[in-house]
Amino acid sequence: MDEPSENISGGDAGGGVPADFESSDPGTRAEAFVDRLGDSYWRKAYGGQPAFECLVRTVLSQNTSDKASQPAHDALMARYGGDDLAESLAAADVDALAETISGAGLYNVKSKRLVALADRVREAYGGAAGFDDFVRESDPQVVRDALLDMDGVGPKTADCVLLFAGGRGGVFPVDTHVHRIARRVGLAPADADHEAVREALEREVPADKCGFGHTATIQFGREYCTARSPACLDDPDACPMGDLCEQVGVYPETGEVVDPSDAPEAH
Template sequence: MAGGASISERVDGKTVFRILSRSLRVDWRDYVVLVADRLDGNPFAVLAAIILSQNTSSRSSIRAYHSLRMLLGRVTPEAVLSVPEEKLGEAIRAAGLWRQKARALREAARRILEAGGERVLMEMPPEKLREFLLSIPGVGKKTADVFLSFKRRAPVFAVDTHALRIAKRWGLVGEKAGYDEASRALLEFFGPERSEEAHRLLIALGRQYCRARGPRCSECPLRGYCPYPRRAGGEARAGG
């Protein structure tokens, strides 16, 4: 690890989880997965929301999801395949990369129906389901793991840009670490029983404090434990 420092040398994941849970505001209306689950609840709707969230902001993906619901009524595989791809893309334009995402939604819908319908998303063993999801063009590791963690409560840790940045700043992984290494490290640090909620807390932490540029280290609820300001040369230099 950079500088040989890791947050795990100062505090355990259970304590960090408790501090973040107490300090950060997590509103379901700010997370497209929670929006989809609250409004529709069916597994395909949640998967569709995760696909929409790829490489865009939560605000944009939520706008796209509401637009998709206006088009389809209910977000199901059958409904997605009932409209032309171009029309589907127009509905989700707010999410960006709308042509690719429209294709991914239709391909996911087609394969899920061929495999037996939405029930396979809830009945297939998590390991097999991950392989199945990753076989769908447009579905990557983060998309698969967010679904598995949120909808199936599987012992995986989904890693987005916030989680990867924080794992590096915490010294849990090295600066060159990729998805798999960060996912394993965060799962081990927090424990599988907390991984799904910890994923959302890291997103909130990354948005509010541990930002890519100008991190607010001096205000961070973990300022007494995080090694990043010390490695970066002090809180003032780290943006605190």
Template sequence: MAEEPAENISGGAGGGGRVEAFPDGEPKTRAEAAVDELGDMYWEKAYGGQAAFECLVRTILSQNTSDKASQPAFDELIARYGPERDPEDGNPERVDLARALADAERSELAETISSAGLYNQKSKVIGEAAEWALDSYGSAASFDEYVTQGEPVDVRETLLSIRGVGPKTADCVLLFSGGQDGVFPVDTHVHRIARRMGLAPPDADHEEVREHLEATIPGEKCGFGHTSMIQFGREYCTAREPACLEGPEACPLYDQCDRVGIDELDGEAVDPADTVEP
């Protein structure tokens, strides 16, 4: 077993789920080797265990914005719609979040999540998702049960049927709520890094990148690959100023990377898709 680094980049402090050991053995693909390299830098302790409906709402809030902006919006949403006070004893009592959000005044909901950006659009998507969850499953708890116990392929298809829910949102719910192996959500960082490294074609869209990664990385490493690649993208492989422009020693994955779209002589980085001849 690989030694566990000190930093835990799992899906939040309340992740829950099962503890994973980083698997031993020689990597069979270059993509797996890259994830193994990330295992020396970062570590993930557990996936699954997050309430599925809360995870769905959290991921909708994170669309087209940073965690720094979306987390306060989620905290405000939970503070307003999650608990309520029993009028007799004043103790907090958890209400069904899907019911509370389905009944919420849209303008009030939009104001609550305003720090996440696109708040009018997101409040509509969240409200409609809450109504859908109630109509389809009766409660947030029953929806949670479906996500954790249903067949991943069926659950993913169901999630994608919700207006405003795309592949990345669906996959994050599968990963952080269902704890499913073989799920590699693709966000902006993953999309950029996989193509830049040559792990997927330079002009691949998000779904094509996901298919390439899930086909070349063992299922038990996909969840960790997702979170660690995001962290790597924030710290090293940024869009405009990747560490490799400072020299080979600056990037720990330099020898694993094709550096598609990187001009080390001119010190420029472009989207890998821009390197494809029309």
């Protein structure tokens, strides 16, 4: 299987390296779900991305599509990339940076945020190289707490840095696709917020399968289990995960689709 042409939380620009993925006798429904995804989607090894660039990429992706954020990332790297991205961005003119990343949503907010993050990384870790060492070598919870203490860094952003830069096992970042699908399938409570979904998945999926589970669920969400038109709506056999799914909030008999938290069976 080839690496996705679209950026999947790091994607083809992230230097993905193919990795073996072994299905096994699953101990939980969540593990069975991830194992089934392993039959359909490309498997990669995680870790190795420069930590600060990974942080920048993930901030750029907030509230926008990969199609919009990837060109913004590429333009930023062309203008500010070099020996130390943190040093370059810390010294950047906010308006010039905003113009550079204008393809990404909320670019005025993000430009200010990126300059502030760069300044903090420079002061706290001595620059991008020191931040790399911190993300890869410190206790994962310490790293996560430090990231969450940064302005504009939420749980998904922190977890993507831990996974794609730190290569940490047992990290299952939750974006909108993962949040929707885990609750729709019944792997997490229908009314669970992003953090509750993360806790459920990291508890039920083996540590070495969490990273793949994240990227593959995103691909599955784009291809089959979309927010408004999941494949099972018209054809129960169209979805490869049908026998593992509780279809919370999906009603093929009426064609209705609601957020799992609004499904009658969730109350």
